[in-house]
Amino acid sequence: MSIMLHPHLRLLGAASGLGARDRRCDLGPELLRDLGLGRTLRAVGCTPVWQAMLSPQKNPLMVDPYDAIADLCQRLAVEIMVAVEADTPFAVLGGDHSCAIGTWSGAAAALPNRRPLGLIWIDAHMDSHTPETSASDAVHGMPLASLLGYGDARLTKVQFSGPKLFSEHVCLIGVRSYESAEAEFLRQHKVRVYFMDEVRRRGLATVMNEAYELISRGTAGFGISIDLDALDPLDAPGVGSPEPGGIAALDLLHALAPLSAKPGLLGIEIAEFNPARDPDGKTARVITRLIEEFFTGGGR
Ligand SMILES: [Mn+2]
Numbered sequence: 001m002s003i004m005l006h007p008h009l010r011l012l013g014a015a016s017g018l019g020a021r022d023r024r025c026d027l028g029p030e031l032l033r034d035l036g037l038g039r040t041l042r043a044v045g046c047t048p049v050w051q052a053m054l055s056p057q058k059n060p061l062m063v064d065p066y067d068a069i070a071d072l073c074q075r076l077a078v079e080i081m082v083a084v085e086a087d088t089p090f091a092v093l094g095g096d097h098s099c100a101i102g103t104w105s106g107a108a109a110a111l112p113n114r115r116p117l118g119l120i121w122i123d124a125h126m127d128s129h130t131p132e133t134s135a136s137d138a139v140h141g142m143p144l145a146s147l148l149g150y151g152d153a154r155l156t157k158v159q160f161s162g163p164k165l166f167s168e169h170v171c172l173i174g175v176r177s178y179e180s181a182e183a184e185f186l187r188q189h190k191v192r193v194y195f196m197d198e199v200r201r202r203g204l205a206t207v208m209n210e211a212y213e214l215i216s217r218g219t220a221g222f223g224i225s226i227d228l229d230a231l232d233p234l235d236a237p238g239v240g241s242p243e244p245g246g247i248a249a250l251d252l253l254h255a256l257a258p259l260s261a262k263p264g265l266l267g268i269e270i271a272e273f274n275p276a277r278d279p280d281g282k283t284a285r286v287i288t289r290l291i292e293e294f295f296t297g298g299g300r
Helices: 023-034 037-043 065-085 097-110 143-147 180-188 196-202 204-216 249-261 282-296
Strands: 008-014 047-054 090-094 117-122 170-175 192-195 221-227 265-271
Touching: 008 023, 008 037, 008 065, 008 097, 023 037, 023 047, 023 090, 023 282, 037 047, 037 282, 047 065, 065 090, 065 097, 065 265, 090 097, 090 282, 097 117, 097 143, 097 221, 097 265, 117 204, 143 170, 170 196, 170 204, 192 196, 192 204, 196 204, 204 221, 204 249, 221 249, 249 265, 249 282, 265 282
Parallel strands: 008 047, 008 090, 090 265, 117 170, 117 221, 170 192, 221 265
Antiparallel strands: none
16 A cells, blocks of 8 residues: 655756757656556546646747756746645656756745755756856756756746755765766865765665655655666666766665655656657656655655
């Protein structure tokens, strides 16, 4: 008998690949919707609502990807505020990981009296570039730095100006590919990073639990941002920047499960699904199962 943890759930698509070099991850959210994510959730007793399916504006004046991403993130932030203020958990489906700027800016803005937000960031990369340090200028390499208040002003001022997140309230898990400038940035800000070798040595469940303890200290609510490239490409091949030696999908399912019942859970985000790189549908199935098990308690 499964326990219905979160009978109501708001699903939001951020159908944009503007922050990535391979932009075909913009097809991910609609595909998941069309494959029947809502139906799957209803079959296990959840009543999901597709609250929004956002895409970049087709505005010829918005040719600069920073403008278009900031605009999309601003609209996403407003939708997230609606969900948080209604006390309903959300699941954001990307799109490239630049959507995190919108998701967590909205969540931070919605917390009562702007009390601090906690965030677990599960990713093969650090996403902590600023335009000055990024060689590719791809915005999906910058969302964490933006949320911490660094980088292009269009991104740091989404919903409100300034940091959305303080460095003591965020942990990274699963990192195994990064540039030295990002590592230096996170070191300077004393962000706890659980590199993949530590995850392997101590076990994901142990690390996840410790990360939760850290990010829940002094915060009013928390979320989880999952870049699918944190997973091993054998389990989730459909991503833009696959990195070998990652987390097993089953390990992630099991390690996330205890967090779904914690007080203060606001929602999760699953980014970087690229259907063009997922010919067998393996990654789509992993995403559906992650959401299903996380919000309904799966077989527990
Ligand atoms: Mn990422």
